[in-house]
Amino acid sequence: MGDLWFGLEDRVFVVTGGSRGIGLEIARELLRQKAKVVICARKQDGLESAKNELQGGDSLLALQAHVAKEEDVNRLFDAAVEKFGRIDALVNNVGMNLPTGALVETELGMWQKIIDSNLTGTYLCCRRAGKIMREQKTGRIVSVTSTAAHRASPGMNIYGIAKAGTEMMTKNLASELAPDNICVNAVAPTMVKTGFSEPFWSNSEIYDMVVKNIPLGRIAEPEDVVKVVLFLASDGASFITGQTIVVDGGSAVI
Template sequence: MAKINFNIAGKTALVTGGSRGIGLEIAKRLSAGGVKVAICGRKQDALEAARKELGGDSLAVAAHIAKEEDVDRMFNTIIEKFGGLDILINNVGMNIFTPAIGEIENSLWQKIIDSNLNGTYYCSKKAAKLMKEQKSGKIVSITSTAGTKASPGMGVYGIAKAGIEMMTKVLAAELAPFNVQVNAVAPGMVRTDFSKPFWSNPEFLSVLVSRIPMGRIAEIEDIVNPVLFFASEGSSFVTGQTLFVDGGVTVV
């Protein structure tokens, strides 16, 4: 009986937002698995500190992925260093509480859409062309349960994440003939420094956990493992899917 192949050694990967939190842990696990890893973010000092944690054959590139010219430059740097790209992890995103859709300022709308949806689009667009030519590749995007369940105060974020889910399906359909798989992972609340203002509030956390069938919020490792599955050959016949890693929130 053939065994599922989760080997990723020898591949090359880009993890956006790879200097901290979920992105850094994904990058560390990829590097430990023998992958040449590039990480990007907007602060070079934070990126260099993260790169030292990765060790191995790694690269840190400062880039604002909401700017297509930055994405073009970043991909050129990665290709020059590694010779290509096998895995793209779209991890960059931002979430802040916002007014109702009818009251939000256009500038805030644009900022959230740029960080979440447009940045993912620019990186996926570049990776899609490259992977189509090489007839192989993996694109994995981090989305959110907010893209499926309407959440007051998180409307723009949810709209952006819903867009990423549809982008995942469209890219999967377009790239399937070229042996490129495109999937997404949708966490609920995750215990990270970024989300600390939420989960560190005992009253808020109690209400939140009461709505999660499994009775807890996610740890970073809960998100990293599904991402690695989608990045590996173990998911070679899976594409266009969004995997909800939320302790059952979206099924009740």
């Protein structure tokens, strides 16, 4: 990916949802930059295959954890600190969606599942990491949100609400944690080529419809998101906090 980053060597990163998709690519690039990386996911088999693929040796810790479960989050951060001694950056990459209809027809259980993984999980990780970083008097938090946070779209209503909540959490945390030299930002991509959105981009009719609204003429690759996340976690972004960087190929301007 080229040597674009500033000072990631030996930094300790917790990347939630690192077993596939964007999170896996963030972990891969971090290891290439000689950072220490902790990834988590709900499913052990996904973590095992990520571990085999990444070959991170002693610089990689892969732990099963559901980010919306407080005890799992505590266990994850305790293990990260025990192994690497500190946490320099948290990347809240976990995200999921389920098929939903109109909000007024939605069951409470569906609302809770989507809010839990996308918003409550991010809150629990920020809370735990924020306390550790406050003691260290330094840290970075970067959350992956979505352009679904910025406009209403069918099937993405609860997901978009959760991501919009994460962007507001980013502003509040940026303000609260700035005195302790902790920067908090978000990255909001449009459709990215991962398994998460495959049902859409693999359908040529849907793909063409989506790309019609993207001036750069394609959907995002995971790498497009990785670059911005790592920039925000690097020394290059030391005076940026409370921002959401939109990675949408120009959609917002047309």
